[in-house]
Amino acid sequence: MDAQQLAQARDQAMRKTSVVGAIVNLALTIVKIIFGVVGQSHALIADGMHSLADLSTDLMVWFAAKYSNQPADKEHPYGHARIETAFTVGLGIILILTAIGIIYDSGQRLINPDTLLQPTPIVLLIAVISILANEALYQYTVRVAYKVKSNLLKANAWHHRSDAISSIVVLVGVAGSLMGMPYLDALAALGVAFMIGKIGWDQTWHAIRELIDTGMEPKTAAAIERIIENIEGVQSQHMLRSRRMGGNYLIDVHIEVDERLSVSEGHKIAEYVRLKLIESDKNISNALIHIDPEDDSLEVLCVDLPFRREVLADLRRVWDGDVDAADCSSVTLHYLSGKVHIDLVRPLLVNDAQAQEKAQRLEQKAKTLTYVGDVRIFHQFTSQ
Template sequence: MDRKQAAQVRDKAMRTTSMVGAIVNLGLTIIKVVFGIIGQSHALIADGVHSLADLITDLMVWFAAKYSNRPADKEHPYGHARIETAFTVGLGVVLIATAVGIVLDSAQRLLNPETLMHPTPIVLLIAALSILANEGLFHYTLRIARQCNSSLLTANAWHHRSDAISSIVVLVGVTGSLMGFPYLDAFAALGVAILIAKIGWEQAWSSIQELVDTGMEPKTAAALERIIKTIDCVRGVHMLRSRRMGGAYLIDVHIVVNDRLSVSEGHKIAEYVRLKLIDSHENITNALVHIDPEDDSVAVSCADLPLRREVLRDLRNVWAQDIDLFELSEATLHYLDGKVHVDLVRVADTDNARVEQLSQRLQEQVRTLNYIGDVRVYRQC
């Protein structure tokens, strides 16, 4: 299955799950609010508001799935996965706002005892029904979330679990009220609010960390470095960085290779490392591998050194008398440790001694160019 097909399957699964949740929560919202009023239970009405929040978040998941699984385009070269992340933050905010509203209403009732409700036994049946329905939704949604690797579906699954827990709190509070403790119903509503706020904060904070490019766990990053170091031709690893994009990670890393490798061999090694990283972790979708001839985190920078045209111009000036002994345009330049090192091929001579003398003479002549390092002349057989 290619990435496009996988995205389509993920989109369908997320949208189907959210619609199932929306239908169930619509029914629960109506039942809880209606029977909360009939049964005189403030806690059940608060739980009904919680189910309404669940309904809203199910619709958010549906819209997020529709847009977050779209492929990358010119405006969004890394894809649209963070739409899901942004919606998860929104889900957390909805939960926290719901909790604040319940707290304010419960506090007002506790401060004014005449407004306290007196639940009837029918509330217990509705609370039990809510527990069963939401626990079923939790397991169903969490299973699909793991299959799709979706943080938004995971958040929504725990939202369903929070609704089940809040219904348990309602069950306890109403039971206490029926036994002659009228304050327990209002306190149960406060307990529901605390649970809602806690889950809302956890989901929002996790997604905010993703939006500000928090990297993967240090232990996981260290494991990736060890994998890279085992690859043939890799001499070192540094500047490994990661960031989350939806449920996946994007990696960029610098690797050190032999400083005299060809460009094509360096590219081959980089591509091998990239594919190795993707295969090593199920949540890594892509990696950018930068090839270094030396560890540029500690070596002297070559950023201010001139480019090829200027280097060759300077070399022609200092080597004017010897320029006919080799083809300067074919020179190989190595930018290492703050210097430009030059490799030349001598075609005319077959005498090793003469080639060595030429190499020494050229090295002496470039002393006036303080950015030139070693000069090496090779004899072509």
């Protein structure tokens, strides 16, 4: 299954889950509020508001699924996964505001005992129905959430479970009120409100941390570092960074390889590291691997050194009369430890007895350039 098919499957799963949740929560909202009024239970009415908040989250999940699973485009090269994160923030804020409203109303009733409601036994039955319905909805949603790796769905699943728990609180509060303790119903409403607020805060804070590019946990990062350092060809790693994008992590890291590897071999190692990281953790969607010939985490030593064009111009000048201008084009440059190190391959005639002397002269002339480090002259035998 390719990335597009996975996105489509994720979209369909999220939409289906949100529709099922919306139908259940719409029914629970209507039943709870109606029987909360008829049965005179402030706690059940508050629980109905909780179900209404869950209904709004189901609608948010549906819209988030529609837009967040769209493929990357020119304006959004990393995809649209953070649309889901933004919806999660909005959902959390709604829950917090809902909790504040319930706390205010319950507090007013506790301050003014005359306004306390007297629940009837029908409320107990509605609370039991709500507990069973929401726990079933939680089990269904959380399985899909882990299957498609959606934090928004996980949060929504916990909304369903919190609704089940709040209904248990309602059950206890109403039972206490029926036994002659009318304030327990209002206290139960307060308990439900604090639960709603806690879930809203946790959800909002987690999503905000993603939006400000908070990295993965230190323990997880350390495990990633160990994987990289155990890969053949990698001498060390540094500057590991990560950020979340929807349900996945994006990684970028510098790896140090042998300083004189070819570009193609360095790329081969980097690509292997990238694939290894993606295979090692299902939450890593991609990794950017930067190849270093030396550790540049503390200081970039070669940033002020001249580029190839200027170096070759200097070499043609100091080697004038010893090396043809065309031969300078075969020079290999190594930018290491704040110096430019030079490798030159020259043709060597079988009877050229002065080759070693010429090589030493070229090395000495090249080192008159202040930025030049090691100079290595290699000879290639030729019969002409």
